Each structure stands twice: as C-alpha cells, then as structure tokens.
Amino acid sequence: MTEDLSATDTTTPAVEPKGRLRSTREYLLMRIRRSPLSLSLAALFIVTALVAGTFWARPSATTTATWGAGVPAFLSGHWWTVFSALVIPWNPGQAVIAGLAALIGLGIAERRLGVWRTLFAFVVTGGGGISISALLQWWGSRSGEWWAVGTVADRNLDPLTGIVGAVMTATAFMGSLWRRRIRVIVGVTIITFALYDGNSANMYRLIAMVIGYFLGMVLARNSSALALGPSSHAERRTLVAAIVAATALGPLVAFAAHSSRTPFALTARLFMHNRGSFSWVVHQCGPELAQSSDSCIARLSLISSQGPGMFLLAFLPMVLSFVAAAGLWRGRRFAWWLAVGVQAVTALTAPTVVTFSVQRRGLQTGSWIDRPPVEAGLWVIASVALPMMILVLLIVQRRYFRLPAGRRAIRRFVALTTAAGVFLVVTYIIASHVWIQAHFPQATMWDLLMNGVSRLIPPRFMVSPDLIVVVGRNAPVIAYQFTGVAFWFIVTVGMVQILRSPPTLGGTDPDRVRYLLRQHSGGSFGFMATWLGNATWFSSDERSAIGYRVVNGIAITLSDPIAAPEDRERVILEFVTFCDGNSWTPAFYSVHPDVAAVFTRLGWQTLPVGVETRIATSELELTGHSWQKVRYALNRGVKEGMTTVWGSWSELPLAATVQIAAMSEEWVSGRKLPEMGFTLGGLAELKDPEVRIMLALNSDGRVQAVTSWLPVYDSGEVVSWTLDFMRRVDGSMNGVMEFLIVSTALHMRDTGIRTLSLSGVPLVSEPGADVPSRESTLQRFLDYLARSLEPAYGFTALLRFKSRFNPEYVPLSMAYFDPLALPAIGVALSRAYLPNTSPRQAVALLRSLSK
Known part of the structure; x- marks a missing residue:
C-alpha cells in the first residue's frame, strides 16, 4: 500500500461519511428491543432487593424465613421459596452482580434461545438446582456428612443460580468456539467456588449448571451439543491455563469466605497471622527456649510462622501458579515445568498443610477441629487428589506447551537466583546469630546454616518445625520474617522475565521464498514477504509459503499465500496449525476475493479493509x-x-x-x-x-x-x-x-x-459503490476510524x-476466526505500521485525529 502524498492538501473537499456510530440512547433502545427479558429481570432483582431490604444490608431473619430456600423451607412446606429465592438478591453486592449478570449473561441467552425458552431455562435450572441441592443436604445430614451437617440449616437467596443455568442452556445453541469458551469459563468458576467456599448457594449454582448442560441438549434436539467439539491447540492451552489459575485462586476464595466446610477450604488457615497466643506460649515454655520441651518448640514454630512475612509467603503457591498459567496460555515449556513443580510439591505436602492448618486454628481459637478419623482421612486424601488431578492433566496435555525459553535467559535466571539465595542466607545468619547464640547456645554453625536455608522455604512446605525459633520484636525477627519474601520476589521476577523473553524459533530461507514467489507469485503483495522484519513459514511439502509478522502474539500475514490455487486451503490450514502451536492468533491481512472465498468455505469471517486499484x-x-x-x-x-x-x-x-x-x-x-x-x-x-x-x-x-x-x-x-x-x-x-x-x-x-x-x-470502499448499511458494531467502528x-x-x-x-477496483479483506481477537489484531496492525513512533509524532498524530 502507498502513503498519500496529497494528504497535506487542505483544499481537497471532504467526503461525506456513509455510516456513523449509534448514540448511547439509540444503543440502549436497541438492547431493550432485543433483550426485554434480561432487562426486566435485572430491574426485578433491584426492586425485590429494595422491597426485601437486601439492597442495603443482608436479609433479616424474617426475610430468609419467608423467602429463603433450603432444607428448613422444604420441611416447613414453603414450596414457593424455590422460585422466590431466584429473584431476591442476598445482599447489596449480589444485587449489583445479579443485575449485571442478567444484562450480560441472560442477554446472551435470550438472543440464542428467545424470550420464553430463556425464561423456561431460568426457572427450571434454578428451581432444579435448589431442590436437588436441598435433597442432598437433607440426605447427607442424616448420614452425618460434614458439609451437609454444616449447611443443612441454611436458607439462601440467589438469583445467580437461574442465570448460570440459563447461560449454560444457551451454550447448546452456540457455535463450537463460544460454546467451549463459556462452558469452560463458567464451569471452572462455579466449581472453584463450590470446592473452596462450600456455601449452599455455590452448590445450587453447580447443580443448575449441570441441569442447564443437559437441558440445552434437549431443547436443541442435538446430542452433539453436549460435546465441547474439537479444539485448537490454543484453546487447549487456554483451558489448561484457566484450570491452573482457578485452582490457585481457590485458597483465596476460602480465605475471603471464612469457610471450613470443605477439605480445600482448610488452606485458608495458611493466610491467618493472628499472634495473640504468643505470650501465653512463651509463658508456658519459659524464658529459656533452648531448654523448652519439643511441644513448646513446635508451638513456638507455629506461632512464628504467623508473622507478616510468613503471611506473604502463604501466597507464594498462588502467585507461582498465576505466573505459570500466564505462560501456559502462551504455550511456554518453562511455564509447564513450573506448573508441574507447584502441583507436585502441593500434592506431596498436602497432608502436612491440612495438619498444619488444623494446628494453626487450634492455636488461634484455643480449640482443635474434632472430626471422625475416617472422614478426616478422606479430607486429607481429597486435598491430595486435586493437585494430583491437575498434575495428570498437565502431563497429558504436555505436547501443547513446546515453546522453549532461550538458554541465555535460563542461565541468567539460575545465576541471579543462586546469588540472591546465598546473599540472603548469609545476611540472615549475620543479622540473627547473636540472638540465636544467646537463646540456643548449643546451636552449631551447621544448625545456623540450615536455619538460614529454611528461611527460604514457605512454612506450609515445612515437614517439621524449626529447632531454632526467632521470636520477639527485634531486628533478627525482621530478617527471620522477610528473608524468604525477598528471595521469592526475586525468583518470581526472574520467572516472569523468562516467560517474556522471545522463544527460541527457527529462521527462514530467503532463497526458497524467492523461488516460490517466481512459481506462484503470492498475489500483488507477495514480494513483501522478502522484506526485513517479516518471517516466512513453509508448508510441509516445501512447495508453498506464507509471509507473516508476529506482533503481540498476532501473526499478521502479508496478503495471499504463496501457493498454487489448488493448494491454498491446505496451506492455510497448515499455517493455522503452525500458529496454534506457537500460541499465535493468525490474521490474514489484505487477501484478495479468490482467497477470501477459501476462508468463507472454512467458516472464517472476513472483513473489508481496503481496495486495490489495477x-x-x-x-x-x-x-x-x-x-x-x-x-x-x-x-x-x-x-x-x-x-x-x-x-x-x-x-x-x-x-x-x-x-x-x-x-x-x-x-x-x-x-x-x-x-x-x-x-x-x-x-x-x-x-x-x-x-x-x-x-x-x-x-x-x-x-x-x-x-x-x-x-x-x-x-x-x-x-x-x-x-x-x-x-x-x-x-x-x-x-x-x-x-x-x-x-x-x-x-x-x-x-x-x-x-x-x-x-x-486501507479503510476505503470503491468510489460510487453501493455501500451496504453497517450492521455490526465493528464495521461501524471501522467507518468511524476511517x-x-x-x-x-x-x-x-x-x-x-x-x-x-x-483502474479496476479489487476489494481487500482481512480473514479472522475469533471475533474476540479483533481488538488485539487492531493493536498489532497499528504497531506493525507504526513501530517506531516517537512521543512527539504520537502527539502530532493525536492532534491530527482530533481535527
């Protein structure tokens, strides 16, 4: 494409625009016409919250007794609570969330199912979720099951139950891409809250989600709607990354909910750092810590693990899992190893974590968790099972994480973390040895060294308490608390740098590119594949090629494939697989009509991006x-x-x-x-x-x-x-x-x-052409951008x-598969066209755009 030499000619009359963005008022009116049910339910949630008093505070006992659903309501014959609980929010926060979920989630469902089927799905899945959950609670409480006993008296108000069920029902009417994405996102979120919170409402939503899953199949009259469908490598990586991130977030969910109703919720105890019982333990153990009993040393070790530094270290597995999830999403092999390591260590230390959590609760409350041995054992097994399942998932899906980190980046990371570890351990020993010698005179240099190394290990992974405990409010305690924090901060930053470094990839063959160009041309713009900064991918038979440039994870191709016409479809599919394997999103830019027709057959979407003149x-x-x-x-x-x-x-x-x-x-x-x-x-x-x-x-x-x-x-x-x-x-x-x-x-x-x-x-149409009305928001935005x-x-x-x-006018299109990637593609194209924009030029450009 060429730049406009007459752009500075201000005498040229402007062209009257043929499209415009809708105003806010028009957009809202359009949504009201298209989604009357979702808007009505959102308004209903607000009205019921105001009437019931839950818009300003939690529900009163009278409100929950009259309208709340649960086992007590069923036993009292309050059958209407199955439906009333679906339209009254529990508190102000849920009123806002339910309103937004209705506008977004039910709006999506309504456009797929229609008004009446959406309402039907909302009532059936919501009512079914509440009823089946109450039945399970009643049955479990009679058999003494821990969760059921703890929740059997609950009465709940939860509009999200019906919304989750309706959205899951609507996924059966969506294409495979959106069906898979919504099911994964909603499913992982609901399951995480059910495992780590244990509230009755989370069980309602989980069961409503399952009911909606099967109800969608029935309404769609298609059993294949149950399947997620074949997914690309990128989708698999996204799924694995979402699962790793969700399980990492679980302990924080439990901590925020203050729950101990599930075995997974016990990990929330690791975040507690109440040191109120410290003076009592010291009084019982005596001033001479070295002469204290093993029981006193163990209790002091548990107390010392509750300081601010140890509180921060309790977040380490979650932080490392988030770092790993970000890398897994990009297909990085280093992130795969990191995730495997975190899950393996979590599984091996899970029994210790559960025991440690119980002990910490006892120290803080003065009482111990009393559970039958068999059920307590099952809880320990469950705490091991979850990280083991994630570990198996990672191993099974390992082939999708192939992007290696550069050797130079790895060497730099190892050198940095080793030096940091040695420096911090030595600093800790120097800062605390006087205090340790005064209270533990029998400690040897080896004991000091091991105590220093143990500062780098989070307390949740310590299989036995320290024999040397630094307590009090002096300088050695600061080193005791924050040596590990400083070390793992450096390690985490180093890991992020590895994941941000360019992956090790192969080069290209310029002579081969030119040979193929002479045979197949690649269209009017094919020769641009030879330019510096562009990479070239070759097909498996090396008879075809595609020029591209990767910007922000978007592989932007340079017009048509360099291939024979009969090979274009095969070459395109091979290139998409190649991009998938590298965690890139392909965008075929400036393709001609004959190539755009191939993408149409493949089910891709095309968007006009300009006109070629011949x-x-x-x-x-x-x-x-x-x-x-x-x-x-x-x-x-x-x-x-x-x-x-x-x-x-x-x-x-x-x-x-x-x-x-x-x-x-x-x-x-x-x-x-x-x-x-x-x-x-x-x-x-x-x-x-x-x-x-x-x-x-x-x-x-x-x-x-x-x-x-x-x-x-x-x-x-x-x-x-x-x-x-x-x-x-x-x-x-x-x-x-x-x-x-x-x-x-x-x-x-x-x-x-x-x-x-x-x-x-770019961004123009053929002069005098009959431009159709812009139906999509994106097309209207392109008009505005032009x-x-x-x-x-x-x-x-x-x-x-x-x-x-x-000239003859030839339309140019951009082919893409995922509409959600369009913003990222737009940013990538901007950076590709303007890679070296200075701040002054950026300001000048903004001024030009504002004229």
Missing part, C-alpha cells in the same frame, strides 16, 4: 474525458522536457541514488506524522535487485519524482508490477506523479505486461488520486 495496461488508451487530468500531466511533462528512467537500484548512477535518498529523507523529516511501515517499503526495499524503479527527470537530468515497483511472477515470468514507494521533490511540476505513473503504465504496455497494480488503500484517520493520512484522497487512472 490498470489493464494491455487496453490502455488515454482517450476520453475520464483521462483528461492524466493526459494533461503527461503532455505538460513532455513539453517541459521531462524524461523517465526505468531500472534497478544497482543500475542507477550514484548521483541519482543520492538524490533519491535525499528526497526520501526530506519527505520524512518534513512530516510531523510518523512514517508508516509493514506493507510500505522504504529505501532499503528499493535496493532489492528484483525491484524496479521509475524516475522522472527534468530537462537538467535531476530527479523530480520516484516510484518503486514490486514484481509479480507466474511460472517464473514477471506478469505484473505493484506500486510501492512514492516520493517527489518539493517544488516539482504539478502532476508529476500522474506523469510518472502513466509513463510507467505505457512502458508496461509496450513491454507486454498486461496489468499494473497501484497497490491498495473518518478519524483521514485528516492524518488521507486515505480517501489517495483513492481519489488513483481513480484518475480509471
């Missing part, structure tokens, strides 16, 4: 009124003694190349706006031996204007040329670019070249300039 040189005759401006420029140039030169950079004399370089530098430096790149070549691209240059020289032989042309091959022969580089000297003849381009077209006609491409213009960028880069003016040559 001149049929074999039929070129400069006659008629439509050629008047071009004919005038050509005749004027001839009268003024202008001539043209066609050749490669190496064929030009030194004086000409110096003038071209000076012309380009003057043009760039004279513009406040940043120079665009990616599909716009510069001086470096002019120097390619296969690129041709057309010069306009005045009567003195000085260069007045320059254009560059990229070759388009077919079966080894040049069949067309594509315009790329355009520059002119300030003060040159008006119409010099028209003179130069039409001279090139006439030269092509005389040499047997049948077509000439004037490249593409109008906003027009003052800065003049795309419409550029198209008008090219229209003077009476």
